[in-house]
């Protein structure tokens with residue numbers, strides 16, 4: 001997809017003024033948050049689980065190189081061909097090379113944000129390979145020519161009526177605004193694609209180091225068909241997706257499914273250990289794992305930002321974020337959105353190109369509170385702001401104003417003089433309608449610290 005994060009501010013008004021979008025988002029996020037809350041209330045040790053997940057991811061990424069090597073070795077033993085891709089271009093080139101090796105013309109693909117990140121569909125299409133998305137939400141967006149608007153619910157911003165109108169237009173026949181009927185139409189269309197494809201591409205929710213296996217979580221069974229029907233399966237795996245042991249799934253799966261779709265467990269969890277045996281009736285004969293770096297290891301070198309790599313892509317921080325609830329995902333202009341997107345996008349596409357995103361937050365902390373792996377998102381947002389300022393990327397007048405504020409706030413006499421001067425300004429005219437119902441507050445005659453010292457003299461600092 002086309003990167004537009006540098007145009008975040010310019011793009012905002014269009015999203016802010018879209019009433020239908022806000023209605024769709026409010027309905028979807030409120031529903032899933034309420035259901036999640038009810039499920040969390042049934043789990044007395046939810047907080048302990050979050051902390052345990054944080055500790056496990058922390059330990060694993062502190063030993064990252066060795067864990068990656070063990071994962072690759074174990075997968076290789078089971079007959080999987082494992083590659084590493086340093087960046088997006090290398091990852092796409094590997095997929096093109098595998099497609100050529102197996103004379104692939106048609107590919108089916110299950111939901112994978114990593115493949116969106118590296119621009120896989122465009123890369124394969126440029127080589128004449130047709131890619132069909134098989135996740136219902138992703139297929140809707142492929143028809144619409146749009147980017148996903150959420151980690152786990154890519155078409156969250158669309159109403160049933162909008163989807164019916166899209167299907168009618170693209171498929172050339174009237175389609176009713178009925179979710180069941182729309183799903184049946186999609187299934188009919190996609191079934192043909194499943195049967196024609198020579199290669200299936202998936203992501204991976206978790207990569208299990210001790211067994212060199214991957215786990216995929218879903219509700220539609222399209223991922224299971226994608227990885228089992230065509231003779232070739234290629235899985236794109238973010239290097240941070242590791243879990244040490246299979247038992248860790250008992251901790252991480254409910255954290256993921258409750259936080260993402262508010263389910264105790266999704267309808268399907270596939271555990272893939274390699275190619276089908278020679279005498280098996282079905283299953284892929286060739287399996288490839290492509291471990292993608294694309295900026296992750298650089299992020300991991302910074303102890304604070306490394307915490308963002310513990311993310312299990314549940315999307316709960318999107319749902320809880322008042323900014324996301326107001327503007328939706330596409331406003332952010334890239335694959336990862338909401339609070340976690342605002343933290344990691346500057347690392348993946350460059351601080352300069354995504355410098356506006358960490359400022360798209362009220363720092364209310366709702367994201368940190370809801371994150372199932374306890375990532376302190378609001379602290380990381382502040383940290384990214386600090387790095388952007390330290391890199392001199394904020395506008396010159398803003399830097400000057402902040403220096404002035406810094407000087408002013410150092411001393412009470414400077415602050416009170418500046419405030420008195422502010423009161424003399426014609427606020428009614430300067431601030432327009434905003435000031436009609438508001439007044440600039442008066443400054444107290446004595447600073448709070450002075451008053452506190454006279455009230456509690458014994459606490460006066462020596």
Ligand code: SF4
Pocket residue numbers: 151259310311312313314315316317318340367370371372373374375377
């Ligand atoms: S940062 Fe936390 S809440 Fe947000 S998507 Fe990742 S795991 Fe989920």
